[in-house]
Amino acid sequence: MYKDVRTLCSTRQLLQKKEIKASDVVQKCLENIRKTEPGIKAMLCLREEEAMKQAREMDRQGPDQDRPLWGIPMTIKDVICTRDTPTTCGSRILENFVPGYDATLVQRLKQAGAIILGKTNMDEFAMGSSTENSALQTTSNPWDLSRVPGGSSGGSAASMAAAQALGSIGTDTGGSIRQPASFCGVVGMKPTYGRVSRYGLVAFGSSLDQAGPMTLSVQDSAAILNVISGHDPLDSTSSNAPVPDYLSALEKRKDLRGLRIGLPRQYWEEKMSPEVEAACKKALEAIRESGAETVPTDLPHTEHGVAAYYIIAMAEASSNLARFDGVRYGYRDQEALELMDMYRRTRSRALGEEVQRRIMIGTYVLSAGYYDAYFKKAAQIRRLIHQDFMLAFKECDLLCSPVVPFTAFSLGENVDDPLQMYLTDIFTTSLNLAGLPGISIPAGTGNETGLPVGIQFMGPAFGEELLLQAANILEQSLPALPFPAALNQ
Amino acid sequence: MNIDKEYVSRIAALARLETSWEQAEKFAGQFRDIIGYMDTLNRVDTSGVEPFYSPSENISVLREDEIRKTSERSEILANAPHHDGEYFIVPRII
Numbered sequence: 275m276y277k278d279v280r281t282l283c284s285t286r287q288l289l290q291k292k293e294i295k296a297s298d299v300v301q302k303c304l305e306n307i308r309k310t311e312p313g314i315k316a317m318l319c320l321r322e323e324e325a326m327k328q329a330r331e332m333d334r335q336g337p338d339q340d341r342p343l344w345g346i347p348m349t350i351k352d353v354i355c356t357r358d359t360p361t362t363c364g365s366r367i368l369e370n371f372v373p374g375y376d377a378t379l380v381q382r383l384k385q386a387g388a389i390i391l392g393k394t395n396m397d398e399f400a401m402g403s404s405t406e407n408s409a410l411q412t413t414s415n416p417w418d419l420s421r422v423p424g425g426s427s428g429g430s431a432a433s434m435a436a437a438q439a440l441g442s443i444g445t446d447t448g449g450s451i452r453q454p455a456s457f458c459g460v461v462g463m464k465p466t467y468g469r470v471s472r473y474g475l476v477a478f479g480s481s482l483d484q485a486g487p488m489t490l491s492v493q494d495s496a497a498i499l500n501v502i503s504g505h506d507p508l509d510s511t512s513s514n515a516p517v518p519d520y521l522s523a524l525e526k527r528k529d530l531r532g533l534r535i536g537l538p539r540q541y542w543e544e545k546m547s548p549e550v551e552a553a554c555k556k557a558l559e560a561i562r563e564s565g566a567e568t569v570p571t572d573l574p575h576t577e578h579g580v581a582a583y584y585i586i587a588m589a590e591a592s593s594n595l596a597r598f599d600g601v602r603y604g605y606r607d608q609e610a611l612e613l614m615d616m617y618r619r620t621r622s623r624a625l626g627e628e629v630q631r632r633i634m635i636g637t638y639v640l641s642a643g644y645y646d647a648y649f650k651k652a653a654q655i656r657r658l659i660h661q662d663f664m665l666a667f668k669e670c671d672l673l674c675s676p677v678v679p680f681t682a683f684s685l686g687e688n689v690d691d692p693l694q695m696y697l698t699d700i701f702t703t704s705l706n707l708a709g710l711p712g713i714s715i716p717a718g719t720g721n722e723t724g725l726p727v728g729i730q731f732m733g734p735a736f737g738e739e740l741l742l743q744a745a746n747i748l749e750q751s752l753p754a755l756p757f758p759a760a761l762n763q
Numbered sequence: 764m765n766i767d768k769e770y771v772s773r774i775a776a777l778a779r780l781e782t783s784w785e786q787a788e789k790f791a792g793q794f795r796d797i798i799g800y801m802d803t804l805n806r807v808d809t810s811g812v813e814p815f816y817s818p819s820e821n822i823s824v825l826r827e828d829e830i831r832k833t834s835e836r837s838e839i840l841a842n843a844p845h846h847d848g849e850y851f852i853v854p855r856i857i
Contacts, residue, residue, distance in 0.1 A: 374839060481818065511819035575807070581801045592778060605844070606844035621779055622781045633780065635794060654809035709817075735818075
């Protein structure tokens with residue numbers, strides 16, 4: 275959290291007490307957008323007029339205690355459907371797609387009084403770790419405009435770091451919330467699979483995808499999670515597990531005493547940059563000073579997480595993206611004379627290279643003769659990875675590790691080597707395979723690059739309460755980050 | 764498996780994609796790297812391990828088969844590249 279920047283929760287109090295108006299809050303965000311957007315290009319669509327109109331109307335009616343996000347401007351990753359507002363998934367194929375419905379989570383945010391300010395940039399169909407795979411624009415890291423914001427929720431992360439909104443929603447299939455949060459110095463939470471409805475979230479890897487909050491503070495993430503969590507009859511994988519009040523849970527824990535925090539050896543002993551190691555180890559000291567016991571633990575199948583993840587994610591993607599065929603929505607090639615030719619020309623022209631690469635490898639691993647060797651094998655490894663976590667949580671309450679082995683890399687650095695790009699997801703993909711929740715918070719800045727370094731807590735299924743409590747306490751015991759220097763120029 | 768550009772073109776056809784020779788050449792090299800990396804999973808003995816396909820415990824969620832109106836036809840057709848107000852129009856099939 276930055277010093278002197280208003281958070282969602284602090285703004286909410288002022289709004290409810292009528293000390294500020296919703297239109298002032300929206301105006302302030304729009305000012306920040308005007309100032310920072312030429313540098314970072316985080317937004318794909320800005321609802322400037324609609325948001326102001328809505329805020330003024332809300333001001334006329336006055337604050338509503340029953341709407342926990344009343345008057346709060348938020349941005350949404352462009353993979354999540356918003357009624358009457360374009361939803362491109364960062365792809366040419368959906369450049370003109372305007373959904374006729376809201377995703378369940380968007381509907382819940384609106385009902386809670388949030389004002390949707392705009393949609394954020396992303397790697398095309400959430401496939402990438404740098405947001406460079408967006409077909410529409412390149413987003414820069416607010417801390418250094420020559421570097422990537424991370425991905426695939428890079429637009430949301432950069433937008434939050436520049437205080438363009440008071441909260442954002444990202445999605446995390448293999449680290450796509452936590453990794454950009456780490457690169458941009460914000461909080462990013464991936465809830466348990468099934469905690470937040472996926473209805474209206476354009477599917478990439480259906481057994482891995484999960485939407486979650488990206489914010490300036492842990493408290494803000496709790497406030498958003500309160501609203502978006504819960505069962506949805508429109509998503510059969512959404513859970514019936516009761517939704518506790520995550521925000522008031524934060525009040526109930528003042529330190530980390532009595533907690534055993536596991537440090538997976540396979541993560542901490544992995545090659546990482548000295549500055550990431552130094553910042554994360556400093557955060558561990560803070561964890562211990564807050565009363566927790568840190569113990570080494572093992573997740574023995576970690577080294578296979580990335581390979582298993584990419585097989586499963588690409589297989590699911592190849593199947594999910596079959597729907598983009600130029601018939602019901604999106605771009606269609608107009609020159610084809612017959613149907614098959616139309617499919618091929620449409621998809622080849624309007625899908626980006628990384629998306630085509632993943633669809634093809636996904637097709638390969640699912641094809642006759644290779645299914646058992648790749649897809650089934652990866653699903654078996656997934657079982658072993660899940661078992662590793664279950665065993666670790668028998669002796670530990672939470673696990674803690676770095677989020678990425680290094681700070682934000684330069685734009686263009688990894689674009690020609692897809693495998694190298696995939697390997698950057700080493701600390702994040704296993705959690706998605708196991709379907710478990712995790713949260714990345716800023717540990718500090720690297721002593722070499724001055725760029726933010728994130729640290730993550732990982733918890734057992736539906737253990738978001740404890741996860742948020744621990745992250746909240748760690749956040750308070752670490753020094754606040756300065757406002758990103760590149761934005762003050 | 765030796766993945767060359769002919770093989771890449773065959774996978775592309777299965778996926779309803781088409782690739783130029785240059786792109787197939789480039790993809791062939793990248794696919795060898797990526798699939799070669801995936802092959803490292805063969806080092807793990809998984810005999811007898813039940814595959815894990817979804818973290819969700821909700822298997823076969825059923826509901827009454829009732830008709831519910833969720834969208835207007837016009838709203839759905841509004842996004843179609845070609846329609847006649849009733850149906851999606853596609854190029855010749857046969």
